[in-house]
Structure formats: C-alpha cells, structure tokens
Amino acid sequence: MSNEMKCLWTPSEDFIANANITEYRKWLKSTRGLSFHDYDALWQWSVDELETFWESIWEYFEITSHTPYTRILSSMEMPGAKWFEGSTLNYAEHVFKGYSDAYPAIIFKSEKHPMTEISWGELKNQVAKVAAYLKSIGVEPGDRIVSYMPNIPQTIIAFLAVSSIGAVWSSCSPDFGTNSVVDRFKQISPKVMFAVDGYNYGGKLFDRTGEVAHMESEMPSLEKVIFLPYANEQAQPEQIKNAIFWQDAIDNDATDIPFAAVPFDHPLWTVYSSGTTGIPKAITHGHGGALIEHLKFQTLHSNNKPGDRFFWFSTTGWVMWNIAMSSLLTGTTAVIYDGNPAYPNIDAMWQYAEESKMTTFGTSAAFLIACMKEGVKPNKFYLENLKCLGSTGPPLPPEGFDWVYDSIKNDIWLTSVSGGTDIVGGFVGGCPILPVYSGEIQCRLLGSDVHAFDEEGRSVINEVGEMVIKKPMPSMPIYFWNDENNKRYRESYFDTYAGYWRHGDWMKISDIGTVQILGRSDSTLNRSGIRIGTSEVYRAVDKVEAVADSLIVSLELPGGEYYMPLFVTIRDGGELTDAIVNEIRSTIRADFSPRHVPDEIIRIDAVPYTMSGKKMETPIKKILLGAPVDKAANKDAMQNGDAIDFFVDFAKNVQEKYFS
Template identity: 50%
Template sequence: MEYFSEENTVLWEASEKVKQRANLTDYMYWLKHEKGLQMETPEQLWRWSVDRLEDFWDSIWQYMRIQASEPYTQVLMTHWMPGAEWFVGARLNYAEQVFRHATADRPALLVRSESQSLREVSWQQLQRQVGSVANGLKALGVGVGDRVVAYVPNSAEAVIAFLACASIGATWSSCAPDFGIKSVVDRFQQIEPCVLFAIDGYRYSGKELDRRATVAELRQALPTLRKTIIIPSVYAAPQADSDPATLLWDELLAYDDTLTYAQVAFNHPLWVLYSSGTTGLPKAIVQSQGGILLEHIKFLHLHMDLKPEDRFFWFTTTGWMMWNLLVGGLLVGCTIVLYDGSPNYPDIGALWELVQEAGITIFGTSAGYLTACMKAGITPAQTYQLTRLRALGSTGSPLPPEGFSWVYQAVKQDLWLTSISGGTDVCSAFVGGSILLPVYAGEIQTRALGAKVEAFDEQGRSVVNEVGELVIREPLPSMPIYFWNDPQGQRLYDSYFATYPGTWRHGDWIQLTDRGSVIISGRSDSTINRKGIRMGSSEIYRTVEDLPEVVDSLVIGVELPGGAYYMPLFVVLKDAQPLSEELIKKIKTRLRSTISPHYVPDTVIAVQEIPRTLSGKKLEVPVKKLFLGQSPEKVASRDTLSNPSALDEFIAIATQFRSTLGATVGN
C-alpha cells in the first residue's frame, strides 16, 4: 500500500481542549500575568524568545521554579560564541531537581528487556538506590569533577549510576555494550576516568552476548581506574573478593542510602558526550549541569508537552544523546520507560507491544524505525491497544512525507506526530514540535524556543523557502562548555564557528518555510547517519584498513527518496587482488564485532584508488554528492586533487547507481 499526502495538507491539529491543557498555553498565560507579555501565537513567542534571550531564559528559570542554593547575578555574560557564560553565580544540582518530584502516586521508572518482564521502580526506591551508590562512590574517593564511565545498556542501573554521579558533582560518560573495544577506548581514554560501571553481557535479538573479555580489555586500557563495578546481567556473579579492583553492584547498594547534593556552579561539567569521530578521535563534548537542566526542562515541558502523569519512552541506547534526553523526563516528574533490546525482536512490532504493555503516552523512535514498519506493511492500530498513546516523536534522520501519512493511517488518527532535529553537540533539538500548531507531512513544526535558527545561503545570507546551512545565531545554555583536552578551545571553534565567526554552523541542510515550519534535507557534511545512528567514517577506516588485505577505503551515506539510505564502502586492495565474497564477509564481520552492527555497509566495492585533496583528505562529501546526482564538475575541482584521475571511477559507479536508483540499496 502506498502512503501519500499532498503538499500543504494538514494531517493533524489538536482540539481546543488539548490546546487549553497544553503546557505551552500555561506558560504563555504565565507570561501575560507575571510579565505583562501578550503572546498571540507560537511564532510570536519564538521571536520574543530569541530577540530577548536573557528575558526568555530568566522566565524559564522562574516559571519552572529552578532550585538553587545560590542565586545568579547575571543571566548571560556575552552573546558571542564560543564563550557565552550562563547564570553567573548560581549553584545547584541536577539530581536535586529530579528528586523534587518524588511521589508515591506513580513510578519513576518502568523497565523491560528482552529477557525480563516489565517492572516498576518507585520514586522512593530510585532515591534510596541513588543515595547508596552515591555514598559508595564517595567511599571510593570519587568527588566533584572526577570522571565516572559506564559500559552499560539502557537499564535502571544506568539511570541510578548517572544520578548518583550528578548528585556528588562527578562527571558521567557512557557507551552502549554494542560498541566494540576500540570505539569505547577511543572515547573513555580521553577523559581519564577513575571508576567504570560495566555489565558482564547482554541479550540482543534473542542471543546472549558475552562482554567479560571486552570489559577486561577496557580495564587494561584505562590505567586511571581505581575500581570497576560489575553489574551482573547474564552470567553468574563472581565472588566479591576475587579481584580487589572490582566491586559488585549489590555491594554499592549496601551503603547508607541518605542522599545529599553537592552544590556546583551552573557551568560545572555534568557529562561528556562524543561526536561521531569523522575526523580522527571522537570529540569529547562537555556539557554543564545547569545548561542541560534548563534546556531539557524547556524542551521536554514546552515542546514535548510532558506532564507528570505521562509515561515517556524513547528507543535508544546509552551511547546516543537521546538516552540523556529520556532521563531528562525525570526533571519534569513524569515516568520514564527504559527498554534494553532489539526493536525487531521477536518481530518488528516489539516496540508497539511495549507501548501497549507499559501504557506509554509519548513514544519516541527513529525515522528509520517508522519507515521500516511502513515497508514491512504492519498496521499497529489493528494489532495493539494504543489508546493511551497521545504523541509520537521521530528523530535521527528526516521522516519522509509518506512516513507521516503511514503514522496517521496505520498507527492512530488522533496522534500528535512531533518530528525533532538537533544534535549530540547540544544534547537537545534546535527544531521540534508545538502542540499548538498543525502537523504537515514531511515538516517539523517549529524552531525551538530560545534557539535562533536560520538558514544561510552560500553567501552567508539568511533565507526563507530556500535550502541552506542550518545555523544558530545566539547561544544556547546546553552548548558545549568545552571539549576535553582542548585547552585553547581551537577544536571547539573549528567544529562550529570557523565558517561563520560568532555563529554556530551545524552541518544540516535546512529549509524554513514562510509559515515557520522546518524541513531538514540531510547532512551537509560527511557524517554517516544510518537509521538514526550517527557514526564517523574515521572509525570505519581505522577498523577496515587494519586488515592486511585493505590498503585504503572510503565510506559514504546517501539519503534517498522514500526514506531509504545507502551506505557503500569502497576499498583499495593490496596488490590489486580481486574482491572475494570471503573478504567481503571478513570486512563486515570485523566492523560488526569491533565497532557496531550499525557500521556494516550495504555493499563493498573494490576501486583502484581513493580520490584525495592535495592535503591528503579523502573526498567523502564530493563522492556523496555524485551519488546524489550532482554533476562531477560541481562536486570537486580537479586542481585541488592529488590524484584527479581517481575520481573517474567513482563518477562511473555513481552514474550506474543513479541509472538504477538504488536497486541494490539496503534498508
């Protein structure tokens, strides 16, 4: 069945009753009665929020009643980026904001995995266990500013350990257990952690995956570790005294459960997230306690319309920023739902079954999962009870218009489909939903409050109704306070501000419509973005080129009509040997086991040479543009190439691909 919506067709609009109950309506009412500000439309509210930036964020602090032991003396020191310093003088604690909402009326967590049925964790249980783990960490000597890392799945233990770190002022960082050892070491080694939380194994797609050897390697690669806390997940727990450098999770839970909160500066490091590693090691992105607290409260309360009675779920792992945003649901007092497992096990309806079982009201997933459900021909509305579901979030990549149509025909007609787009760099969204606005096929409803999003043309001019570079003209509180091991801030500057000084360039193609909605056209840089998982080409190169048969390689990701995505890997082989099926299998197996299954290409193609610039850089973006149908003359100047003839082979391959338009494309 084909799903199609005509351009400019409204697919959904909230009823007047829903609009009256919306958090955004309440906030606008508050602005009117507390500040004397009359906002007639969401667009007018957005304009005020970016034109009067300090007034807006000051109002969020007051409206959400942010708790702080010391007040701020100034909202924003400077508007220049990088270098903006927010809420100067304020001292607070992220975890303290979370537990302001502790109640016996509803659970804090609902937790399920492939092997364990749904269980509740009450607010009281969560608070006690966070207190015990925090006191256990303090007993190990962990203090303010120390780094604690975790190699764990999306579990209650992950949330507990993170909140414990936040409560004592330590800095958290996590990777999912499907990350191979090299990827984890490349991330954690940079920040010199003192404690590691790790699981012994996990279950995915019905299989048990042993991680004990990986954890042992990881411990050897992190010489700054004082202790490793093992969370038994699959295998029998080892004896507590078998290794003096390890503790068991239950040993931490035996500590006193009194929870206290270290009062830290607004810009104190909360966690370290990582870029995809496109050029060298992944960037270690440091974000602040106060900046994340304020941004997540704003986005989840006003743009996702999260209420305390909601049950909020996003399909994610601990290696994706959406896990951090999901945990942020606790900041507004709702119940968050955690799931550890494959979205396709035992079948593609697994997540819809979870929506039914857990009574999820706001369900977030990737655009790739929604389009996969559409292509599989399933109709969740006919199979599952989705009566409590009121909103569906989509991110990771653009959801095509037919995906929007499928949601309203196959999932639920009275459903708010809120597509969002942002990045790990700010751990939030620049553009997203507004329950007060209609939903149009293929469009994101609005720009986020406080985010001065514009589209720049090639001359750096702001444009509307044209595709341009997504830029941010004013600072956001959750922007990185710095990159780890970047003392002069040069890498931070080069990553976002070198193209347009004082303006953040994000790397997305964006179109702003004249009605204020947004269309994302894909990445403007070379980052691979497959099924909502961003990945860096350099990680693939380091793995593939470590094979003795492979001399050089290049990988691209190509967004295609209908939500399809094509990821070919080009390899130059030693002594020009032929590319055998055995070697293809070897390459894919190495990528799957060393890094992640998400890095396995759709196809492997042997070429004679990889085209490079005079400075030695691989031509990822130009090759991608060839596959998108752009003319060879426009994608690269041969005068800038060290081996211009190498481009000819890629032109021929791309031309053949375009003629068949993805007959060999994987899903």
C-alpha cells in the same frame, strides 16, 4: 508554499487549553504583562529578548539555586557566553524535586526481563546508596565516571548518583567494540567504570567480560569497576582486577542523597561526536545548561507532566538516552527498553506501548519506515493512552507521516525533533498548540535562533540552506575535553560563519515557520539516526591485511533509508574475494558495532585524495547523489585526479537503482 502543505493533525481546543505551553503563556501575561497572539510571535520574542526569555524559564520552573546568579548572560559571544554566573545547583536534585508517589519513576522491559516498575522511593534509595559508595572510595566533584551498560534502570541510577555528587558522567553502549570505547573514555581519564557482563540482542547473548577487562587494562586511571551481572546473573568478574559487584557496592545504610551544589557550568556529562575526522570529540555540557534546556524541552515542547509515560527507544551510546532520561525532571515516568526493537517480531515495541500505557512513543524515522514497509498495523493494539509519537534521526518522509495517521492513530500528535549530541537537545521540534503538516517539523524551538543560510550567508525562507544558530543557548557545550584554547570547538561550529554556529545540516524554513531537515551537509555516516565516524570504519578496515586503502560514504535515500558503500583498494592490485569481504565485515563488527558494517563493499583502483592528503568523502558523496563532477570536485586540486572517474561511472548505477 504553505498552501501546498497537507495538514494531518490540528490540536483540539481542549488539547491547547491543557497544554503546558499555554500555562506558560498565561504565566507570562500575569507576571510580565506579555501577550503573544501565536507561537511564532512567542518564538520571535524568545530569541529577540534572549536574556529575558531564559530568565523567565528559570523563574517559571523555580530552579533551585543555592546561591543567587549575578547576571543572566555574560555576552553574545560564541563560544564563550556564560550563563547564570554565580548560581550553584544540581541536575539530579531537580529530578527528585517534583515527582508524585502516585506514579512509578521507571518502567523497564527487555528481551529477557518482563515489564517491571520502579517507584520514586526505590529510585531515590538506590541513588543514595550508589552515591554513598562512590564517596566512600574517594570520588569527588569533577572526577569522571564512565558507564558500559545498556538501557536498564541501574544505568539511570548510576547517572543520578554520579551527578548528585558533582562527578562527571560518560556512557557508551556495550554493543560498541573496545577500540571505539577506549577512544572515547581514555580522553577523560575516568576514575570509576560501571560495567555489565554482557547483553542480549535479537535473542542472542553477547558476553562482554573480556572487553571490560581489556578496557580496564587500556585505561590506567581506572581505580574501580562496579560490575553488574546482567545477561548472566552468575557471571564473575575474574578477568577484571579492581572489580566490585554492584550488589556489594550498594550494601550500605545510606538513605539521603548528598546533592553537591555546583556552578551552572560545572561539567555534568561528556558525550561524543562520531569521530569523522579522527578521535571522537569529547563534548562536555554543564549542569545548568542541560537542566534549563531539558525543563523547557520536556515541559513546553514535549508537553510532559506527572502521570505521563515517556518512551524513546535508544541505546546508552546515543544522546537520545540522555534526553529520554530527562523526562524524569517533569515527574513523568521514564519507560525504557533494552534489546532489539524488532525482536521477536517488529510488533514488539507497539505491544510494549500497550502494555506500559505509554503516552509518548519516540523512535527513529528509520524504524517507522521499516514498520511501514512491513505492513505493520500498530492500531491493532490498545493505544488509547498514546498521545504523542516522536521521530528523530533521519528526516521522516511524507509517506511516513501518512502511515502514522493511517496505521497508528488518526488523532495522534506527531513530533519530529532535530538537534543532537552537540546541544543534548533540539533546535527544531514539536509544539502541542501547532498543526502537523506532512513532511514538516512543526517549529523552531523557543530560545533557538535557528536560520537557513544561503551561500552568501543570508537568512532565507522557503529555500534550502545551511542550519545556522545566531545566538548562544545555555546547553551549548561548555568545552570539549582536553581542547586547548577551544581549538576543536571553534573548528567544529564557528569556522564557516564568524560568531555563528553552523550545525552541518541542510534545512528549509517555510513561510509559516515549519522546518524540513534535508540531511547532513558534511560526510558523517548515518545509521538509523546514529552518527558514525568514517575514521572508526577506517581503523577497522586497516587491520585487514589484503586491503590497501578505503573510503566510505553514506547516502540519504528517498523514504528515510540510507545506503552506505565501502570502497576498497586491494594490495598488489589483487581481486576482492569473498574471504576478504567477510574479513572486512567481521572486523568492523567486532571492533565497533553491527551499525558500522557497510551495505556493500566495492573494489576500486585508487582512493581520491586532496592535495593536503585528505580522503575526498564529501565530494564523492555529492557525485553519487547526482551532482555534476565539476560542481563536486576540482581535479586540479587533487593528488590523483583520475581516481574520481570510477565514481562518476558508479554514480550512474546508484542513480538508476535508488533515485529513478
């Protein structure tokens, strides 16, 4: 297989010599007497000698612990493995540990605001003031603090303040509808909420003060809303009962940050699953696990260091926000943007790359494909500082790789990353000392014991299989919030292979260690790399009186795009009119977000159900992707076997239109 691969980039000798991972290998040799002839050997050691590897990461990065750990790993049991027991530390403390005043901490731009820089001193001062205010109103370690703010400096400031005092952070982007946000935040009973008045997207202002007031009324645990007039600087929180202006909250004399020393597995943040099977799962990660994973990822795999400028386009409702923000741990400047990345035109982000002197430009594969199809030529901008292009979300197809090297830079290091919300990091991704092959992710990441399992549960090479992780990682969730006896946690990852984590992706590992991710193996919807739960769409569609029932799927198409059709039955056997279609679209958009709106709405006679009353999303998806009906579904195991016939016929149209 390796002989057929097209090599697009090979690191130069200087690039390899100056890579952070090269320094780490030198350190291993000088301190441990360990020498590895190539990356694959280093990776193999990192998973074979798991405790020794993570201990080396702890020592190499000189992690500050206020008490010593008593052991590295309690057991290999998943879930249940405990890391670095006895240690006490703080994620935010390490953000302010290795920076240089010679470089800005944050570079920010939005549709409305010109590019500005925030120094490390200013960042530290603002964090101190927010932390002081939170403590003054009684926020204690373990209290939950939520954010309904976009990707702006104040959101980073708020997160660092919350984590510095040991409170638990959680965030949703303000383009989420109120129901979607309440479904998430209400689970964790937040004490305080940071919120903006609105946001700008695509040249339009979206006022969210009414939504904030509604969320406050739906969450009785909320004691205070810290309100930031952002879209409209004159905005007033008149509808919000317990509001204080951001500026008033930080009007204090605090200059020092009171870092709370918390246990390794003390909750840092709660992020959320897509909500496919109901209310989104509240996935909680610990301070220590996120810290040690992000230090490894940002330094060894992303090759960031002081003086670099790291950008990854994201909203605050996507886990890439957490990962992008973690670049601060390396002293790197975090470059952030709020708004539509294609406004006022699709060149906007490439112009920002030139203006901000980005060294890493990260985005979704879908954005890169859109640029390719529009004929964008980023190389018309001055991108001399740009060393790395990152891609995540859906897999980037080979033609996307070719476009990057033809139209951006022929000497750029292209890294694709796959992992996600579950581990707030990556399982597979980039390595600065390895070549880049078209359509391939460079490697399995250090400490990630990733395998492709066939149907018999055997690890396979050069064959498609289920992505499985055989050994624990520090950044795996410490628990799901309000999940008694880890029931949902176990069902999410450990029901298929006892003791092994099944991630839900199809993958292929080559004989030279590169990886292909071939899409989700479950029924989660996907929009430009953003996971969307089917249940969220159903909850909105159910409000449309004319609709009796519905089913939605998302199909991965050639070229990294997606087709997301919604199938509906109409009450009393009626017709699907334009008015009903418009009502469905507007309801979904209002309740959740524009990303939830389907590409096409199609009338059917009946939604297929299993005997246990579950909508047959995954079998329908398989049929539409071309699988034989007898391989995708068993009519005898259905409540209404004839309902599947429509989809068999419809699949012919899908195959002809998108796959022929």
